[in-house]
Amino acid sequence: MDIGHCSYNCKDCPNCKMSVFSDLKEDEFDFLNYEKSIVQLHKGQILFLQDTKPHGLYCVKNGKVKIFRRGSEGKEQIVRLAHDADVVGYRALISDENYQCGAAALEETTLCYVPKPALDKLMDRNVSIYKKMISVLADDLKSAELKISDLAQKPVRERVAETLIMIKEKYGLESDGVTLNVVLTREEMANLVGTATESLIRILSDFKKEGFIEVENKRIKIIDFDHLYATAHLYD
Numbered sequence: 190m191d192i193g194h195c196s197y198n199c200k201d202c203p204n205c206k207m208s209v210f211s212d213l214k215e216d217e218f219d220f221l222n223y224e225k226s227i228v229q230l231h232k233g234q235i236l237f238l239q240d241t242k243p244h245g246l247y248c249v250k251n252g253k254v255k256i257f258r259r260g261s262e263g264k265e266q267i268v269r270l271a272h273d274a275d276v277v278g279y280r281a282l283i284s285d286e287n288y289q290c291g292a293a294a295l296e297e298t299t300l301c302y303v304p305k306p307a308l309d310k311l312m313d314r315n316v317s318i319y320k321k322m323i324s325v326l327a328d329d330l331k332s333a334e335l336k337i338s339d340l341a342q343k344p345v346r347e348r349v350a351e352t353l354i355m356i357k358e359k360y361g362l363e364s365d366g367v368t369l370n371v372v373l374t375r376e377e378m379a380n381l382v383g384t385a386t387e388s389l390i391r392i393l394s395d396f397k398k399e400g401f402i403e404v405e406n407k408r409i410k411i412i413d414f415d416h417l418y419a420t421a422h423l424y425d
Contacts, residue, residue: 198222199301204274209321210249210311217315224307230254230294237278239291245304247277252298253360253371257380258290267381268336269329270295270359280329281320282308295371336383343422345384350384350421351394353402357411367410374407396420 200218205211210221226249230236236247239259249271256269256277257311268290281288282305303311312318339348353369360371373381379389393409396402401413401420411417 199225202250204248204250207274209276209279209318209325210248211321213311213315217311220307221303221311224304226302228300230298230300232294232296233292236292236300237288237293239289240287241306243278243281246279246282246303246308247288247292247300249273249275249277250299250301252300253295254292254298254300255377256290256292265376265380266383267377268333270356271379272360276322276325280326283326289367295373297379321400327383340383345382345388346392346395347421348382348384349389349396350417352378353409353411353417354421355383362411364379365410367385367412369409369411372407 190216198218199205199208199210199213200222202208210218213221221419227250228236230252236254237243251273254271254277255267256271257265257267259265271292275314277292277300278288287317308318343351356371356373360369362368363370375393376386379386382389393402393404396417397404399416401411401416403410403412
């Protein structure tokens with residue numbers, strides 16, 4: 190992890206309108222610009238570890254991050270994916286607890302880091318930050334509830350199809366209009382679905398035989414979106 194001074198103005202960031210800091214006043218932006226640092230992560234590098242104490246807030250400037258939790262036997266479960274403008278590590282700051290999950294880069298990633306004392310001052314001066322983080326928390330809680338329901342009620346095949354659609358909606362497609370714009374290992378994708386890697390590989394092979402995805406150099410291409418949505422039962 191490389192940490193350094195951040196020289197650009199948050200107001201000029203293309204992600205500003207989507208971030209929790211979008212409603213800051215001029216002097217508050219000046220304060221944020223002075224206090225923040227830039228964090229550079231290479232693919233696979235850890236941003237923070239589960240059960241460690243948070244010291245600030247991370248906002249993704251560009252790149253992709255996985256938020257994951259490890260069980261008592263060390264198995265990883267990916268609970269959330271983050272991309273540009275998303276905040277990472279906010280729940281532990283709000284609740285004043287240790288991180289319940291870890292975070293790591295899925296590719297070359299740049300984040301802005303705001304120390305907790307600076308964030309507390311900004312939140313005291315501008316309540317919109319707090320409200321926006323509560324809104325993000327509510328959205329993440331809704332997603333978590335839906336995932337719990339899916340794990341209990343949906344067969345693995347449907348969950349794999351739904352996960353592919355979720356990845357497409359989160360990270361988009363490459364310029365060809367069919368290739369998912371992120372490379373996940375099969376183990377990472379299985380951890381996202383909540384199944385064994387062997388089961389994930391078998392189902393992807395079935396999808397390929399059925400003609401609605403293609404796999405090329407670990408990249409997944411969605412060839413038949415209608416079939417994928419129908420398999421995930423998202424038309425119901």
